[in-house]
Amino acid sequence: MHPIEIGLSFLEGLALIASPCILPVLPLILSTSVAGGRRRPFGIISGFVIAFSLFALLSRELVSVLHINLDYIKYGSLILLALFGIMLLSEKLQEKFGSLTQNFASTGTTLSANAKDGFFSGVLIGILIGLVWTPCAGPILAVALVQIIREQNDFSAICLILSFAIGAGIPMLIISLTGRRLIAKLSFLSTNAGLVRKILGILVLGAVVFIASGFNPQNILSRPTTQNNSSITTSVKGSGELENALSNPYPMPEFATSNVWLNTPDNKPLTPEMLKGKVVLVDFWTYSCINCIRTQPYLNNWYNKYHDNGLVIVGVHAPEFEFEKNKDNVLQAIARDGIKYPVALDNNLDTWTNYNNKYWPAHYLVDKEGNVIYTSFGEGNYQETENNIRALLGLDKDSGSATNTISNYNLNQTPETYLGFDRADSFDGDFNQNAVQDYTLSNNIPLNKWSISGKWLVENQRIITKGNNSSLVINFNAKHVYLVLGNPSNTPITINLRLNGQDVGKGAGVDAPNGVVTVTGHRLYELINQDTAKDGLLELDIGSSNLEAYAFTFG
Numbered sequence: 214m215h216p217i218e219i220g221l222s223f224l225e226g227l228a229l230i231a232s233p234c235i236l237p238v239l240p241l242i243l244s245t246s247v248a249g250g251r252r253r254p255f256g257i258i259s260g261f262v263i264a265f266s267l268f269a270l271l272s273r274e275l276v277s278v279l280h281i282n283l284d285y286i287k288y289g290s291l292i293l294l295a296l297f298g299i300m301l302l303s304e305k306l307q308e309k310f311g312s313l314t315q316n317f318a319s320t321g322t323t324l325s326a327n328a329k330d331g332f333f334s335g336v337l338i339g340i341l342i343g344l345v346w347t348p349c350a351g352p353i354l355a356v357a358l359v360q361i362i363r364e365q366n367d368f369s370a371i372c373l374i375l376s377f378a379i380g381a382g383i384p385m386l387i388i389s390l391t392g393r394r395l396i397a398k399l400s401f402l403s404t405n406a407g408l409v410r411k412i413l414g415i416l417v418l419g420a421v422v423f424i425a426s427g428f429n430p431q432n433i434l435s436r437p438t439t440q441n442n443s444s445i446t447t448s449v450k451g452s453g454e455l456e457n458a459l460s461n462p463y464p465m466p467e468f469a470t471s472n473v474w475l476n477t478p479d480n481k482p483l484t485p486e487m488l489k490g491k492v493v494l495v496d497f498w499t500y501s502c503i504n505c506i507r508t509q510p511y512l513n514n515w516y517n518k519y520h521d522n523g524l525v526i527v528g529v530h531a532p533e534f535e536f537e538k539n540k541d542n543v544l545q546a547i548a549r550d551g552i553k554y555p556v557a558l559d560n561n562l563d564t565w566t567n568y569n570n571k572y573w574p575a576h577y578l579v580d581k582e583g584n585v586i587y588t589s590f591g592e593g594n595y596q597e598t599e600n601n602i603r604a605l606l607g608l609d610k611d612s613g614s615a616t617n618t619i620s621n622y623n624l625n626q627t628p629e630t631y632l633g634f635d636r637a638d639s640f641d642g643d644f645n646q647n648a649v650q651d652y653t654l655s656n657n658i659p660l661n662k663w664s665i666s667g668k669w670l671v672e673n674q675r676i677i678t679k680g681n682n683s684s685l686v687i688n689f690n691a692k693h694v695y696l697v698l699g700n701p702s703n704t705p706i707t708i709n710l711r712l713n714g715q716d717v718g719k720g721a722g723v724d725a726p727n728g729v730v731t732v733t734g735h736r737l738y739e740l741i742n743q744d745t746a747k748d749g750l751l752e753l754d755i756g757s758s759n760l761e762a763y764a765f766t767f768g
Contacts, residue, residue: 223380258386260336262378302411455587455604456597462584465493465577468529469563473540475547475556483527483555485583491525492605493579494598497565499533500546501697501737502573503766504592509550511595515602516554522606523581526554531565533573534674534763536699536735545734580605626746627661627689630765633674639663644671649679654686660748663687663765667755675699678760685753691767694722694741694751699761700732706760707731710740711752717741732760 299306465485474480496512498505516526532538538560547556559565568577571590578587578601587601631637634644641655641662648670655664667683669676676685687694700706708730710717717728722739724730730738730753741751 223376254386256336258382260340262375262382263336264340266375266378302415454600456600458586458601459588462580462586465495465579465583465585466564466567468527468557469559469561469567471561471563472529472557472559475544475558476553477555482557485579488525488579489583490581491523492519492581492602494524494526494602495529495568495577495579496526497529497531497568497570497573497575499531499537499573500543500550501534501537501735501763503695503737503768505574506550506737508574508592509552511598513551513553515599519602519606519608520554522608524602524606528552528554528556529559529564530556531559531562531570531573534697534735536761539735542735546736578602578605626691627687627765627767629767630661630663630687631674632663632676632762632764634671635673637671646671646673654684658686658688658750660688660690675761675763677762678755678758680758681756683755683760685755685762686750687765688748688750689765689767690746690748691741692743692746693739693768694749695737695739695766695768696753697735697737697763697766698730698732699735699763701759701761704757705731705733706755706757708760709754709756711754712741713750714752735761737766 465488467485468483470482472482474482477483494512494515496508498508500506512526512528515524520526530537530543536542538558540558543556543558546552557564568575574591576587576589576594576598577585578589578598580586586605587598589598630639632640634646637644639662641658641664642652649668650671651668652665654666655662658664663686665676665683665685667678668680669683670679698708710721710725710728710730712718712720717725720741720743721728722742724738725740730740732738740753741749743749
């Protein structure tokens with residue numbers, strides 16, 4: 214997880230102080246913090262953080278178990294917030310809402326009166342505040358929950374939960390510590406409460422309309438996305454119209470001297486100086502990455518269309534797995550995918566480091582003066598990228614078109630699943646690391662979990678069969694299932710697939726005709742290709758030793 218994501222989650226929490234839901238809990242915070250010991254405010258905030266954190270963790274588990282579409286959470290929160298805005302415009306509805314929250318305030322006052330030190334009663338009050346406030350905290354809370362729920366491992370989710378809860382708790386702590394002084398300064402609000410609430414109601418309804426119109430706060434994070442294969446053709450904008458260009462362009466970083474070059478004259482290296490006067494697209498990829506595979510046709514198309522106009526594409530092959538460092542494997546991928554432009558083998562990730570890159574694929578567009586002026590991470594943004602290529606080349610707007618992939622990401626989709634023990638967070642059981650062990654399949658494997666049976670060797674990046682009767686089972690939700698597999702021998706290894714206890718049938722992927730996968734090398738294999746995304750229990754029966762399995766990806 215990037216620190217920026219934690220920081221944004223913290224800021225989202227801070228932003229909740231502007232939520233109208235602070236109004237009903239404000240008297241509770243003030244009344245309970247004024248009485249009791251000096252440690253009570255800290256107890257209140259501790260209880261609040263505990264309540265929200267438990268709520269978020271429970272939400273994450275419920276979404277996983279019940280397969281709830283996260284769009285329902287987002288739009289459901291908008292409906293609730295719209296109702297809250299309408300309530301703020303109506304005095305009768307305000308009276309009814311006030312009578313409900315008054316019961317909670319009275320409970321808090323009772324706890325306050327019975328406390329001596331105040332810290333532990335403050336914790337209870339804080340939990341109570343969290344229960345009152347959390348359900349109506351609006352779309353910011355919903356976006357935060359979507360972000361938390363979609364995290365691929367528990368540690369990342371917990372970090373986001375805590376940063377968000379602490380961000381939301383800090384303003385409340387300030388309110389608690391200021392106590393009576395703050396009450397005096399809020400006299401204007403109390404004497405003009407009706408007007409203030411109506412203004413807030415109008416602002417809330419305006420915010421609901423704005424967000425419902427298509428604004429998505431999650432776009433701040435610029436996460437790589439997974440796309441489907443649906444596409445449309447749209448016109449490309451004309452010369453000089455850069456889209457989403459960097460506000461601070463910077464000189465193109467150097468290619469590392471450790472790189473081995475392919476597809477250049479005499480396999481000589483390229484340098485930024487040599488590329489001055491050209492428009493350059495630097496593409497970070499690795500050949501077993503499904504996102505890179507789906508992006509490759511666009512790169513080939515751009516090279517064929519614009520190479521004669523001065524476009525240079527440089528593919529920086531940055532391996533994720535050890536077998537991807539093998540030059541012969543990369544050469545086979547270059548031939549298979551029809552890559553004609555230069556490729557640098559960045560086996561030590563030195564060029565990756567020079568660019569401070571973090572994603573596969575990642576695109577860096579460089580102008581003729583040698584400055585990086587545009588970046589795009591993950592799949593998508595194809596039309597925008599081509600628009601910028603054409604703008605830098607000075608091409609007329611009527612002479613081309615671009616295809617753009619339409620995002621159809623399933624929010625319940627099983628995340629990328631690594632099998633080696635370094636990142637095997639979703640293994641349903643315990644590993645014996647770097648040792649051969651006889652495993653037994655788990656009963657009732659939960660969604661997004663996997664299990665194995667038979668003899669396996671579990672290493673940091675991969676698992677390897679060590680017997681002639683092994684199986685690998687995963688419980689997934691997706692339309693497509695891919696698996697990075699390897700076979701170090703010259704003898705093909707076959708895998709028989711079963712889906713939900715039956716033959717795969719029409720759901721077989723391109724690499725699994727009739728439900729049988731033949732593994733002849735190290736690459737990504739498509740196992741399942743269904744009509745729609747759905748839950749499925751996929752069984753892989755392996756009858757040979759030394760099959761290597763690295764990671765599942767989904768689409």
